[in-house]
Amino acid sequence: MQIIRDIAMLHRAVTALKADGKAVALVPTMGALHDGHLSLVRMGKRVADHVVVSIFVNPTQFGPNEDFAAYPRDEARDAALLAQEGVSLLWAPDVATMYPAGHGTHVEVAELGADYCGAARPGHFDGVATVVAKLFNQVRPDIAIFGEKDWQQLAIIRRMARDLDFGLDILGAPIARDADGLALSSRNAYLSPEQRAAATAFPAALKAAAAAIAGGADVAQSLAAAEAAILAGGFDSIDYVALADAASLERLPAFRAPARLLAAARIGKTRLIDNHPVG
Ligand code: PAF
Numbered sequence: 221m222q223i224i225r226d227i228a229m230l231h232r233a234v235t236a237l238k239a240d241g242k243a244v245a246l247v248p249t250m251g252a253l254h255d256g257h258l259s260l261v262r263m264g265k266r267v268a269d270h271v272v273v274s275i276f277v278n279p280t281q282f283g284p285n286e287d288f289a290a291y292p293r294d295e296a297r298d299a300a301l302l303a304q305e306g307v308s309l310l311w312a313p314d315v316a317t318m319y320p321a322g323h324g325t326h327v328e329v330a331e332l333g334a335d336y337c338g339a340a341r342p343g344h345f346d347g348v349a350t351v352v353a354k355l356f357n358q359v360r361p362d363i364a365i366f367g368e369k370d371w372q373q374l375a376i377i378r379r380m381a382r383d384l385d386f387g388l389d390i391l392g393a394p395i396a397r398d399a400d401g402l403a404l405s406s407r408n409a410y411l412s413p414e415q416r417a418a419a420t421a422f423p424a425a426l427k428a429a430a431a432a433i434a435g436g437a438d439v440a441q442s443l444a445a446a447e448a449a450i451l452a453g454g455f456d457s458i459d460y461v462a463l464a465d466a467a468s469l470e471r472l473p474a475f476r477a478p479a480r481l482l483a484a485a486r487i488g489k490t491r492l493i494d495n496h497p498v499g
Contacts, residue, residue: 221299221302221303221307221308221309221310222308222309222310223299223309223310223312224309224310224311224312225312225313225314225317226313226317227313227317227358230309230311230358230359231358233309234272234309234359234360237269237270237272237308237309242268242269242270243267243268243269243270243362243363244268244269244270244271244272244308244359244360244361244362244363245263245264245265245267245268245270245271245272245361245362245363245364245365246264246271246272246273246274246355246356246359246361246363246364246365247260247261247264247271247272247273247274247364247365248273248274248276248351248352248355248364248366249273249274249275250275250276250277250278250291250406251275251276251277251292251293251294251295251298251406252291252292252293252294252298252406252409253297253298253301253302253406254396254404254405254406254408255396255404256367256369256395256396256403256404256405257273257367258301258305259393259394259396260365260366260367260393261273261302261305261307262305263365263391263393264363264365265305265306267363267365267391268361268362268363270308270309271305271306271307271308272307272308272309272310272311272359272361273302273307273309273310273311274310274311274312274313274355274359275295275298275310275311275312276311276312276313276318276351276355277291277293278318278347278348278351279315279319279347280319280326280343280346280347280350280351281343281344281345281347281348281351282344282347283341283342283343283344286341287407287410290410291406292406292409295312298310311355311358311359313358318351318354326346326347326349326350327346327349327350327353327380327384328346328349329345329346329348329349329376329380332345332372332375332376332379332468332469333345333346333349333372333376335460335462335469335471336372336459336460336462336464336469336482336484337372337373337459337484337493338372339459339460340459340460340484340491345372345373345376348373348376348377349376349377349380352364352377352380353380353384353386356381356386356388361388362388362389363388363389363390363391364377364381364388364389364390364391365390365391365392365393366390366391366392366393367392367393367395367396368392368393368394368395368495369395369396369403369404369405369493369494369495370493371466371480371482371495372469372482374390374392375467375469377390378390395494395495397423400420401420401423401424401427402416402419402420402422402423403423403492403493403494405492405493407490407491407492408490408492410488410489410490411487411488411490412488414454415454415487415488415490418453418454418455418487419453419454419455419487419492420453421449421450421452421453421454421455422450422453422455422483422485422492422494423494423496424449424453425445425446425447425449425450425453425461426446426461426481426483426494426495426496427496428445428446428449429442429443429445429446429461429481429496430481430496430497430498430499432445433463433475433479433481433498433499434475434498434499436475439463439472439473439474439475440473443461443462443463446461446481446483447461450483450485454487455485455486455487456486456487456488457485457486458483458484458485458486459483459484459485459486459491460482460483460484461481461482461483461485462481462482462483463475463479463480463481463482463498464479464480464481464482465478465479465480466478466479466480466497469482475498475499477498477499478497478499479497479498479499480495480496480497480498481495481496481497481498482495483495
């Protein structure tokens, strides 16, 4: 596996990978890889000839009081995992390469980024869309793969790829979960053993609410019951639990397919997100 940090070298290496019409899939990550990321890599191996993974902890998608400095980083471990998976190229730029002095252009996400995580984290999705647009231009993949755990992010990136004519396929990969249901996340590493045990209340509450809503229960009551169960399970606060149209992300006061339950909640200093299909 090649590890590349320079844009001109990246262009040469990707051009070589694409020789003879070979397809390249990009898996953008911020590192601290877990089985969820590796499931994206494995999907990439199924749908393309080569997989390129990027690791870049993107400062512009973190708010001033968020965990940019504390975000777990272990490139050597991540690179070993990716090499084992048969990844062709690891793109690992530093901040000065990604945002050279005077960098002053960004992507602004309109209505899809206003609610949910966008409301709780102002500017977050502009930072995500900007760095993903740059990664698309740098790597020029045929396919890009993102996890469904960040459902709002996936919807925003699909819309951006369409609106800005990136001309590549965006694939979503199913959420990878631990045996007790908790969605895999690099931020799970922040949880104490007690918090980790309590965190199972989060997916359990979403699963129960999704089943209730699909079975005809009142949406507002089901969402309120899910919030109560998450707090009773040991979470400190809830950013949102909402029923949304799966594509437009519009809030749904009553169930209609395709719908998705979207949620974010905080336990101690850790903010977890999750989502669940309904019906
Ligand atoms: O989902 C992530 O890890 C990040 O938001 C992404 C897509 C790599 C952009 O920094």
